[in-house]
Amino acid sequence: MHEYSIIQSLLDRAEGVATEHGATGIHRLKVRIGELSGVEIPLLASAFEVFRKGSLCSAADLEIEAVPARWVCPRCGRTFHRGEFLRCGECGVPARLEEGDEIILARVEMEVPDV
Numbered sequence: 868m869h870e871y872s873i874i875q876s877l878l879d880r881a882e883g884v885a886t887e888h889g890a891t892g893i894h895r896l897k898v899r900i901g902e903l904s905g906v907e908i909p910l911l912a913s914a915f916e917v918f919r920k921g922s923l924c925s926a927a928d929l930e931i932e933a934v935p936a937r938w939v940c941p942r943c944g945r946t947f948h949r950g951e952f953l954r955c956g957e958c959g960v961p962a963r964l965e966e967g968d969e970i971i972l973a974r975v976e977m978e979v980p981d982v
């Protein structure tokens with residue numbers, strides 16, 4: 868399943884960050900998932916339940932922020948949303964996708980032992 872490989876790579880990155888900081892565990896992960904990314908958020912959450920076991924994230928909360936798709940006109944900066952005609956009526960140019968297709972590890976909160 869698509870979501871399994873995504874959560875695996877998010878966990879790998881989170882563990883990489885935690886290891887760099889000498890952390891012993893991860894409290895909380897925040898990810899941003901664009902609505903055009905093709906990721907099913909409930910599937911991602913259940914994949915996390917499977918993959919967290921035995922990782923530094925075994926006790927972590929997963930926070931998933933769904934990011935709505937947003938387009939802008941590259942000339943005038945007007946914003947367009949899903950379902951709108953994606954061409955600027957003022958400038959006559961196609962709107963450009965600004966956000967909504969991302970899969971981002973936004974934040975890793977971890978436990979770092981006092982030195």
Ligand SMILES: [Zn+2]
Binds near residue numbers: 941942945958
């Ligand atoms: Zn425009």
